[in-house]
Amino acid sequence: MRKDIHNSNIPVRCMSCEVRHKGMCGALSADELLALSAHTRLVNHESGDELAGEKMPAESYATVIRGVVKLTKTLEDGRQQIVGLQFAPDLLGRLNANENAVSVEAASDVNLCRIPKAALERMVKSNPALAERLMSQTLRELDEARDWMVTLGRKTAAEKVASFLLLIATHLDPEAVGEKRKFDLPLSRADIADFLGLTIETVSRQMSKLKADGVISIVANRHIEVPKLSKLKACCGS
Amino acid sequence: MRKDIHNSNIPVRCMSCEVRHKGMCGALSADELLALSAHTRLVNHESGDELAGEKMPAESYATVIRGVVKLTKTLEDGRQQIVGLQFAPDLLGRLNANENAVSVEAASDVNLCRIPKAALERMVKSNPALAERLMSQTLRELDEARDWMVTLGRKTAAEKVASFLLLIATHLDPEAVGEKRKFDLPLSRADIADFLGLTIETVSRQMSKLKADGVISIVANRHIEVPKLSKLKACCGS
DNA sequence: GCGTTTTCTTGATCGAGATCAAAGTGTCAC
């Protein structure tokens, strides 16, 4: 019954977000997604795929079903900065914009539910509650961007790396209780460096230092364990 | 006739923004501001006044009538970062938020038109066009924040200072044509440093260097002239 | 398995920007 929501070869698990979020798929409710289902398409991308190019025409919106998506901006000479990370069930795309302000890239393997530009915009116009939820997501992104500006402008390399690990721990395990955290980093050292305005060498050194100080253990390259979250928080400078 | 819009001792020029923006006072149209007039209050602040404190209850919205307002975040040990600048006719305040995410301070002498929280939110609920305009402003702020993240994370001190001067030139004289620009800096060197994630000494040195290179002239401390805007742009790294 | 490639870590050195220190300039009260 749910299978026909998406014109897709992927099983019904594409709606996993619905379960996790009590009927809400981020800004879009399950009902709204269902109403759009004639137009949506589930797509898979692997890590590194470019989903949309900076300054290119904006073609569609998409909700992140699984995985992590990075938003980047690049200077002419190739210097790059990650300006946002989107986790399930965020909506990708700026309402009513005709051009992408950022480049959108899969940071990990990613499942997206693409929604054509016109279809979503039509629904937003006739649905004030949806418009309000999109406003909320945008305000949250603005808050996150401003928090990150403090990190970029005023924190030391050690504080930046600790702040990043805390951010990931918070996003990938939002309902964890107690002081222990375990997670896989969705980003390579190079991506972390681009997020923090550092070089990969500095990121690597600071991770090693956090490990030496007993704040984290690096179980495998990408797999991190935090024995005591408060200890990590104490390294963040605020 | 227009005098009764604001319960205020300031002459009608408080609506100057209406003229400059063809009936729009930023997100709020002149008509909408008129409809709210029973609740609004025009207030003046001088440079340095704190208009709202970080993590304090959000009490009201306000449109910037004249002057420049800075949004700041501060770490526990006092390190500060400016995370946004608001110029006339921006609306201050995050829709439906109960707590300020940032501290709001007058960067120059400022005139504000304060609008009580409930009054504006009531109007937004019944006016989709207004909601859409607020969404546009928020998306613009998000774009600006992300642009600035690139500056903070990846540009050199010289590029940061040039980018700041370009930003101010653009905002304070949006309709200027040709290559020449003249403007007064609305921020002290200390504020510029907090905006750029630098120290005041570095800001001062880079300004002196831009002057020595003929990119700008520093007529008085705060008064800057740019003989050739394209030359300044070439210093911004992108 | 084994070699190739990519990613990550560690070490040595360098340099941009911070810090420390002092002098110069402007502004305001009186």
Add this chain to the structure above:
DNA sequence: GTGACACTTTGATCTCGATCAAGAAAACGC
């Protein structure tokens, strides 16, 4: 005007993170 104070500039030195340079460890193809 004169003094007090705040802001800005300039100089000397130091330090944190960048850069340069190997290695080590995963990941991948076959």
